[in-house]
Amino acid sequence: MFVRNINLQQYRNYEQLQLNSFGDVNLLIGPNAQGKTNLLEAIFVLALTKSHRTSKDRELIAFEQTSAHVSATVEKKYGDVLLELRLSAQGKKAKINGLEQRKLSAFIGSLNVVMFAPEDLEIVKGTPGIRRRFLDMEIGQVQPSYLYHLQQYQKILVQRNNYLKQLWGKVDTQEGLLDIWNEQLVEHGVKIIKKRKQFIIKLQKWAEAIHHGITNGSEDLQLRYVPSFGEVTEEDEAVLFEQFMIKLRQLKDQEIRRGMTLAGPHRDDMTFYINGKEVHTYGSQGQQRTTALSLKLAEIELIKEEIGEYPVLLLDDVLSELDPYRQTQLIETFQSKVQTFITATGVESLNTDKLKNANIFHVHSGQ
Numbered sequence: 001m002f003v004r005n006i007n008l009q010q011y012r013n014y015e016q017l018q019l020n021s022f023g024d025v026n027l028l029i030g031p032n033a034q035g036k037t038n039l040l041e042a043i044f045v046l047a048l049t050k051s052h053r054t055s056k057d058r059e060l061i062a063f064e065q066t067s068a069h070v071s072a073t074v075e076k077k078y079g080d081v082l083l084e085l086r087l088s089a090q091g092k093k094a095k096i097n098g099l100e101q102r103k104l105s106a107f108i109g110s111l112n113v114v115m116f117a118p119e120d121l122e123i124v125k126g127t128p129g130i131r132r133r134f135l136d137m138e139i140g141q142v143q144p145s146y147l148y149h150l151q152q153y154q155k156i157l158v159q160r161n162n163y164l165k166q167l168w169g170k171v172d173t174q175e176g177l178l179d180i181w182n183e184q185l186v187e188h189g190v191k192i193i194k195k196r197k198q199f200i201i202k203l204q205k206w207a208e209a210i211h212h213g214i215t216n217g218s219e220d221l222q223l224r225y226v227p228s229f230g231e232v233t234e235e236d237e238a239v240l241f242e243q244f245m246i247k248l249r250q251l252k253d254q255e256i257r258r259g260m261t262l263a264g265p266h267r268d269d270m271t272f273y274i275n276g277k278e279v280h281t282y283g284s285q286g287q288q289r290t291t292a293l294s295l296k297l298a299e300i301e302l303i304k305e306e307i308g309e310y311p312v313l314l315l316d317d318v319l320s321e322l323d324p325y326r327q328t329q330l331i332e333t334f335q336s337k338v339q340t341f342i343t344a345t346g347v348e349s350l351n352t353d354k355l356k357n358a359n360i361f362h363v364h365s366g367q
């Protein structure tokens with residue numbers, strides 16, 4: 001897919017921006033704090049209705065304003081679509097070709113993007129919550145039904161936790177009620193677990209090959225899903241259902257004591273191994289960075305495989321951090337297949353040879 005143009009109103013430091021001339025490779029150049037990341041973020045938000053760097057929509061609206069507007073025309077295999085998103089304190093309104101979408105899940109996935117930013121290193125180095133967020137964003141982008149189950153799961157989780165707190169110190173007179181919460185939680189939980197398992201297997205296939213390429217065959221990258229209730233060897237929903245239920249029954253007393261749900265997708269994790277050693281613990285800075293990069297590049301191929309079209313690639317400040325060999329590898333791999341937006345503070349740090357045909361935009365104070 002290809003973003004033809006973009007229009008921003010009262011988005012971060014952009015009061016009003018209209019750009020009509022995007023190409024295959026677009027360089028956004030400018031000093032710090034001018035709006036380069038904001039522009040990439042706006043494209044990301046149009047794809048996922050959420051920012052990659054904050055969960056607070058309020059921050060996306062320009063200071064002193066009450067709403068922000070992002071729209072773009074996206075060229076897809078089956079024609080152009082006009083995507084519009086309006087953010088305000090009242091919530092989000094999304095339109096496709098002028099038609100308001102009742103559910104955001106119907107809007108998400110109209111544009112697919114893969115963002116690679118410096119903070120993505122945290123997917124490898126950071127806490128499990130960051131990896132779950134990564135999984136949720138990426139799976140949700142290609143499978144809207146995943147987001148539905150996730151939302152339901154989170155709602156039930158809150159209610160179940162409240163109920164567990166009420167049970168503390170009491171004889172459970174309504175044994176049956178916890179069972180009902182369990183069933184509902186597990187029903188949606190199983191869908192999430194299954195989709196995460198399948199996603200990680202597919203991502204592994206691509207990431208391993210890409211990582212091999214980047215490291216000249218010297219490193220073997222493995223991804224492993226770590227569900228909170230033990231290994232998932234089966235993808236059969238009935239088997240997973242039983243496995244999850246058994247775990248909840250085992251944990252019941254402990255859960256009541258602590259007033260919270262102790263197993264389920266909200267406690268899942270994933271781990272990365274290079275040549276059999278855990279990257280989180282043993283990987284060098286460079287290996288961790290390359291792992292994050294391999295993951296992101298794998299996503300590009302995975303999205304292509306899932307939806308039949310390449311996503312748009314957003315590279316925030318990362319190209320200049322790669323050595324010339326890796327820059328060339330990256331650009332050559334995706335040139336003429338994947339529309340790319342690249343930010344940098346100057347062209348000096350970039351291997352301009354490979355970027356000869358890029359469109360250059362100078363970003364200055366939200367203009």
Ligand code: ATP
Nearest residue numbers: 012013032033034035036037038059060061062063
């Ligand atoms: P760097 O090279 O340092 O990464 P950048 O060009 O990517 O810089 P951005 O992250 O896009 O910079 O941010 C540019 C400016 O946007 C910052 O000065 C910030 O104060 C401003 N900004 C952030 N949120 C808002 C907002 N809601 N309203 C107005 N301005 C904002």
Ligand code: MG
Nearest residue numbers: 036037038317
């Ligand atoms: Mg930036």
